[in-house]
Amino acid sequence: MIPRLSTLIPTTSHCATRSISTSSHSFFPDTNGAEAAATATEEERASKPFKVAIIGSGPGGFYTAHRILKHVPQATVDMYEAMPVPHGLVRFGVAPDHPEVKNVMHTFDEVARNPNFTFIGNTSVGTYVTPGASKAQLEVSDLRPHYDAILLAYGAHEDRLLGVSNEQTLKGVMAARSFVGFYNGLPSEQDLEIDLSQSETAVVIGQGNVALDVARILLTPLEELKKTDLTDKMIRILEKSRIKHVYVIGRRGPLEVAFTAKELREMLQLPNTTFHMDQQLLASEMERAGKSLERPRKRLMGLLEKGIKESKPDQPKSWSLLFLRSPMGFTGKDDNNNSGHLAAIDLGINRLEGDDSNRKAVSTGEKESLECGLAFRSIGYKSVGIHGVPFDERKGVVPNIDGKVMDADQNLVPGLYAAGWLKRGPIGVIATTMADAYQTGDTMISDWTSGRPMLNNSSKDKQGSKPVLDLLHARGHRTVSYQDWQKIEQKEFELGAKSGKPREKFLTVEEMLKVLD
Numbered sequence: 001m002i003p004r005l006s007t008l009i010p011t012t013s014h015c016a017t018r019s020i021s022t023s024s025h026s027f028f029p030d031t032n033g034a035e036a037a038a039t040a041t042e043e044e045r046a047s048k049p050f051k052v053a054i055i056g057s058g059p060g061g062f063y064t065a066h067r068i069l070k071h072v073p074q075a076t077v078d079m080y081e082a083m084p085v086p087h088g089l090v091r092f093g094v095a096p097d098h099p100e101v102k103n104v105m106h107t108f109d110e111v112a113r114n115p116n117f118t119f120i121g122n123t124s125v126g127t128y129v130t131p132g133a134s135k136a137q138l139e140v141s142d143l144r145p146h147y148d149a150i151l152l153a154y155g156a157h158e159d160r161l162l163g164v165s166n167e168q169t170l171k172g173v174m175a176a177r178s179f180v181g182f183y184n185g186l187p188s189e190q191d192l193e194i195d196l197s198q199s200e201t202a203v204v205i206g207q208g209n210v211a212l213d214v215a216r217i218l219l220t221p222l223e224e225l226k227k228t229d230l231t232d233k234m235i236r237i238l239e240k241s242r243i244k245h246v247y248v249i250g251r252r253g254p255l256e257v258a259f260t261a262k263e264l265r266e267m268l269q270l271p272n273t274t275f276h277m278d279q280q281l282l283a284s285e286m287e288r289a290g291k292s293l294e295r296p297r298k299r300l301m302g303l304l305e306k307g308i309k310e311s312k313p314d315q316p317k318s319w320s321l322l323f324l325r326s327p328m329g330f331t332g333k334d335d336n337n338n339s340g341h342l343a344a345i346d347l348g349i350n351r352l353e354g355d356d357s358n359r360k361a362v363s364t365g366e367k368e369s370l371e372c373g374l375a376f377r378s379i380g381y382k383s384v385g386i387h388g389v390p391f392d393e394r395k396g397v398v399p400n401i402d403g404k405v406m407d408a409d410q411n412l413v414p415g416l417y418a419a420g421w422l423k424r425g426p427i428g429v430i431a432t433t434m435a436d437a438y439q440t441g442d443t444m445i446s447d448w449t450s451g452r453p454m455l456n457n458s459s460k461d462k463q464g465s466k467p468v469l470d471l472l473h474a475r476g477h478r479t480v481s482y483q484d485w486q487k488i489e490q491k492e493f494e495l496g497a498k499s500g501k502p503r504e505k506f507l508t509v510e511e512m513l514k515v516l517d
């Protein structure tokens with residue numbers, strides 16, 4: 001009996017039809033999306049191979065694969081990944097100084113060793129619906145005839161904009177997502193222009209874990225970072241850094257911060273770094289909340305109180321939590337030598353209104369300007385839809401119930417599923433994604449073993465990746481296997497060892513593939 005996780009994980013509710021879109025090249029079978037009568041008995045399904053395609057190789061995809069392969073012995077899972085290397089945000093999003101978090105890659109390696117698992121790297125599936133998006137090597141419709149189920153787990157590849165003046169025109173203003181991708185070696189971000197020598201002050205807009213990751217990378221002693229898998233390219237940039245002060249800015253108060261105690265504790269332990277925040281605001285907000293403050297939040301506020309009391313003044317570096325501030329726009333330098341480069345951020349001052357469960361930031365009408373040479377927006381990642389698949393543009397997710405995708409008429413789509421950030425939005429840590437993926441895996445297992453309709457309600461066994469690989473190779477496309485990836489990884493280990501690092505990542509797809517020649 002497989003435990004259900006429905007009571008543990010909030011799922012996407014029924015979405016308004018007007019906000020859900022699909023392309024004209026529809027993926028759906030001719031069932032009107034209805035939950036039709038079962039097409040096979042449990043006995044028939046038990047003897048049939050269960051062919052599953054997973055789009056995306058991050059935690060959501062791997063944990064779902066792990067669940068299915070563990071509980072359905074006859075299942076085969078083919079994982080399609082646009083990059084030649086797997087693991088998604090574990091490789092390209094987790095901070096270099098958090099190697100313990102990256103240990104989940106060992107679990108993923110165990111999944112890949114299952115003989116019923118196949119990794120198909122360097123192969124994009126699904127063209128994004130955004131204007132100007134590059135055409136994918138395969139569309140979801142290319143997979144559908146050959147599988148019983150398809151899992152969408154390609155994550156969130158864009159960031160949310162602030163919507164203020166000069167946000168996308170001034171040098172020095174960028175997405176925290178792009179900066180994180182840059183220093184973690186994501187090939188698509190290696191053209192990002194980063195100059196840490198222009199100013200002593202940086203601001204990060206947002207108060208989640210990613211915001212603190214950015215601040216910590218900017219302030220951590222370089223000798224410590226040289227021991228991590230931070231790219232050599234980023235280390236050379238940090239060697240020229242003049243950054244001494246980082247402001248982490250939020251529009252609401254201390255009780256509404258989104259970072260975790262672990263991330264905060266690391267910031268408070270930075271050597272030779274003073275911590276600043278409004279102690280009176282913290283005290284008044286905690287007094288107002290009183291006994292209604294939940295224990296984890298109370299513990300986090302206690303860390304802030306301790307940080308204020310124990311912070312040593314007049315250190316060479318500092319970081320500040322700045323509350324009740326909303327970005328209004330960015331101002332550039334006036335002199336000819338630096339025209340087009342960030343000089344300051346304009347902030348609106350807020351006050352808080354509403355009860356504890358719904359505190360809102362309301363403008364006071366007052367404004368201030370903060371001089372800075374770098375600004376990182378860190379207000380959330382965003383998923384993007386692909387052609388032929390339902391997508392809720394407003395919520396930025398694939399509409400689903402317990403991971404089972406719904407169409408624009410809120411009917412369940414047989415055989416189509418979602419996991420990870422694409423399923424629930426870009427929130428939570430890897431453990432959250434694991435529970436979320438197991439829930440989707442349980443939904444898929446239940447649908448299969450109970451004889452519910454899947455893709456192409458046909459009695460014929462599906463062929464899985466073989467015809468898809470034949471198609472790709474006929475087009476002259478080069479795919480990458482998991483064994484190929486391990487050769488790439490071994491070379492990265494060898495390069496890293498030369499400079500005392502865990503690995504030195506390749507920064508381009510061409511470099512990765514060259515290892516295999």
